[in-house]
Amino acid sequence: MSSTQKSLAYSIPNLLTYARILAVPLIVLCFFSFKGELRDSDFARWSALVIFVVASITDFFDGYLARKWKQVSNIGRMLDPIADKLLVSVILLLLAATQDIAGFSLWAGVIILCREILVSGLREYLAALQVSVPVTVLAKWKTTIQMIALGLLLVGPAGDKVLPFVSEAGILMLWLAALITLYTGWDYFRAGLKHVFDD
Numbered sequence: 693m694s695s696t697q698k699s700l701a702y703s704i705p706n707l708l709t710y711a712r713i714l715a716v717p718l719i720v721l722c723f724f725s726f727k728g729e730l731r732d733s734d735f736a737r738w739s740a741l742v743i744f745v746v747a748s749i750t751d752f753f754d755g756y757l758a759r760k761w762k763q764v765s766n767i768g769r770m771l772d773p774i775a776d777k778l779l780v781s782v783i784l785l786l787l788a789a790t791q792d793i794a795g796f797s798l799w800a801g802v803i804i805l806c807r808e809i810l811v812s813g814l815r816e817y818l819a820a821l822q823v824s825v826p827v828t829v830l831a832k833w834k835t836t837i838q839m840i841a842l843g844l845l846l847v848g849p850a851g852d853k854v855l856p857f858v859s860e861a862g863i864l865m866l867w868l869a870a871l872i873t874l875y876t877g878w879d880y881f882r883a884g885l886k887h888v889f890d891d
Contacts, residue, residue, distance in 0.1 A: 705758035706768050708750040712775040715747035716782050719846075723786060732790060734850040741847045747779060748839050773815075776835075777808050783842050792845045797863050800870035804838065807877040814884040828879065834872040841865035 722740040725731050754772060758764045784801040787793045793801050844851065844862030851858035 701765065701767050703758070703761075703763040703765065703768075705754040705761070705763050706765060706771070708754040708757070709768060709771050709775050712747045712750045712754070713771070713778060715743050715750075716778050719743050719747075720782060720786055723790065730789060732849070734853070737847050737850040741843055741851075744779075744783070744843055744846055748843070751776060751779075773812070777812065780808065780838065780842065781805060783846065787842075787845050790848070792848045792859065793863070793866070797866065800863075800866045803870040804866075804873050807873045810877060811880050814880060818884060828876060830872060830879075831876045834869055834876055837865055837872065838869035841869055 719740045722736045723730060758768055784793065784805060788798060788801060841862050844858050844865065848859050
């Protein structure tokens, strides 16, 4: 690693990425007692939501600031997508454990997780071929809807006491994100297959 890359490892954009990774276990801890038992209190849910919202905001600013301040680094490029997928995957598992996502709605989470794994593998393969797959506008909308859905589901029953149907809105938006995920996932896969067969 060059001296420049070493100095960029502790730049503000990368510190924001590290904070997003750190937010993942903090959100999980909100739902567990000191005895290791899964709990479900209003305080736990609101705390988890606050951490999640802050983490989601860092997702925008780390990339924006890295480009604006010309502090794009190798470690940032590597950790940014990992941080995003960790946040989404772990929260989906947590919501399944608390049964905020249950029954048929679990399929929405499965679709989102499968797409994340598929696209990660595809990007890794194409990177070896020095081929980049640009993020589409629809994929960005999917991410926005998905993050809102996860936030609503995290606060869940605690949010229902403030505004009715928060949990139902979260499930609806999760399904909307899953449907868009199917489309964008196929779009990425189709673009990737072209390079696989051309190779």
